[in-house]
Amino acid sequence: MGREEIQDALSTVKPFPHTMELKKGINGIRIIDDSYSGNADGVFAALDALSNFSGQKVIVMPTLIELGKDAIDIHKNIAKRIAGACSTAIITGLDFFKEMQEVAMANGMTEIDFVYMTDANKIVDKIKGATKSGDAVLFESRVPKKIIDLLVK
Numbered sequence: 001m002g003r004e005e006i007q008d009a010l011s012t013v014k015p016f017p018h019t020m021e022l023k024k025g026i027n028g029i030r031i032i033d034d035s036y037s038g039n040a041d042g043v044f045a046a047l048d049a050l051s052n053f054s055g056q057k058v059i060v061m062p063t064l065i066e067l068g069k070d071a072i073d074i075h076k077n078i079a080k081r082i083a084g085a086c087s088t089a090i091i092t093g094l095d096f097f098k099e100m101q102e103v104a105m106a107n108g109m110t111e112i113d114f115v116y117m118t119d120a121n122k123i124v125d126k127i128k129g130a131t132k133s134g135d136a137v138l139f140e141s142r143v144p145k146k147i148i149d150l151l152v153k
Contacts, residue, residue, distance in 0.1 A: 079102075
């Protein structure tokens with residue numbers, strides 16, 4: 001195939017839904033919907049991508065499951081990366097939350113910046129209060145669709 005054929009073919013490829021899918025959010029926020037599934041490598045890659053965005057950065061994610069004996073260390077590493085990339089983190093799973101919050105706080109976040117929440121409306125209110133036009137919100141792993149739907153334009 002020639003270059004033009006490859007470009008034409010690639011222009012018709014649609015991203016798999018909920019995998020690093022960029023969406024327009026309310027109030028001019030940019031949403032990165034990576035909520036299809038979650039694993040540690042995917043979280044790290046999504047945080048790397050998020051670091052390329054300007055403005056405030058928010059992550060909403062549950063804690064991960066099926067990590068075996070390394071689960072605590074993996075969650076601590078995720079928290080450290082979140083602290084380096086995000087201004088706000090909303091964690092929707094309680095497993096390993098305290099360990100994550102301790103690491104995030106040791107790396108510059110506060111109890112107000114790194115929170116555990118499950119109520120969709122409260123999560124949306126927190127995001128609205130933490131963002132303005134041009135900021136980015138990353139939905140990582142299995143975030144409830146209702147939360148995303150409330151913020152997508």
